[in-house]
Amino acid sequence: NAGVTQTPKFQVLKTGQSMTLQCAQDMNHEYMSWYRQDPGMGLRLIHYSVGAGITDQGEVPNGYNVSRSTTEDFPLRLLSAAPSQTSVYFCASSYGDTGTEAFFGQGTRLTVV
Amino acid sequence: EDQVTQSPEALRLQEGESSSLNCSYTVSGLRGLFWYRQDPGKGPEFLFTLYSAGEEKEKERLKATLTKKESFLHITAPKPEDSATYLCAVQAEGGGADGLTFGKGTHLIIQP
Numbered sequence: 001n002a003g004v005t006q007t008p009k010f011q012v013l014k015t016g017q018s019m020t021l022q023c024a025q026d027m028n029h030e031y032m033s034w035y036r037q038d039p040g041m042g043l044r045l046i047h048y049s050v051g052a053g054i055t056d057q058g059e060v061p062n063g064y065n066v067s068r069s070t071t072e073d074f075p076l077r078l079l080s081a082a083p084s085q086t087s088v089y090f091c092a093s094s095y096g097d098t099g100t101e102a103f104f105g106q107g108t109r110l111t112v113v
Numbered sequence: 114e115d116q117v118t119q120s121p122e123a124l125r126l127q128e129g130e131s132s133s134l135n136c137s138y139t140v141s142g143l144r145g146l147f148w149y150r151q152d153p154g155k156g157p158e159f160l161f162t163l164y165s166a167g168e169e170k171e172k173e174r175l176k177a178t179l180t181k182k183e184s185f186l187h188i189t190a191p192k193p194e195d196s197a198t199y200l201c202a203v204q205a206e207g208g209g210a211d212g213l214t215f216g217k218g219t220h221l222i223i224q225p
Contacts, residue, residue: 004156033212042117042215043157043200058212090156101147102213104156 002026006091006105013081013112021076021108023091031094032074033102036060036087043090049074081112115140115205119216126191126223134186134199134219142206146184147213148177149200157200160186191223 007022025032033048035058045058049068063085065077074093078085088109092102118137126132138146145164149157161170163179170177174195176187186199198220202213 035215040217042217043202043213044215045212048212092156101159101162102157103159104149106156107154 004091004093004103004105006089006108008108009106011108011110013078013110015081015083015112017081019078019081021078021089021091021110023074023076023105024072025074025091025093025103026072027093027095027103028071029093029095029103030071031096031100031102032068033058033092034064034066034074034076035090035092037090037107038087046076046089078110081110083112086110086112115203115214117201117203117214117216119199119201119219121219122217123220124222126188126221128192128223128225129190131187131189131191133188134201134221136184136186136201136216137182138184138201138203139182140203140205140214144204144206146179147202147204148175148184148186149202151198151200151218160199188221191221193223193225196221196223 004025030051034046035043037043044060047066049055088107090107091105094100094102116139120135148160151157161177166181174189178185198218200218202215
């Protein structure tokens, strides 16, 4: 039972490069989201999706794009990487919208130099 | 603006020494309060959801309680394997369906 799978686990980018962080879940969850985790700060919501074809912005969306073409996949795109985007990124999914538990992936550690 | 404050930031206990972690929150309306455990290099792992004041939930050596302003995670007779960062999060009424507001966490170390 894979749960939420994120790839890659580690990535180093140069300033200005673009890349896509992959997230896939096999639990048939409608709700998926992306968070970033920085030292001394709580997890912060970047973007979320309530179902295929529907996405919305979270607390810190600038510099990131998302799309949701299938229930299983929710990729996060960095358009032009900046050092401020150095962080650990977590993808999460959940079944329902009313206080249901979120399942998190193992994270992607991104460094922008 | 929803806010979650966890205390202490770090806590070191001896094996078997019980204690409590605090999570204070302010939200316009609480849909749910969540406790997660996070091990180094891993994603958060779900522990509990609490929905209304007075609610309590237990799992092994952990017990979570909820009031209108705060939640406590009580750890009874902890073992070294309970060492982790414990995260508290709230979901507000009218918030994004999967949008959680997290605290910064309490880093718990249990010494043998």
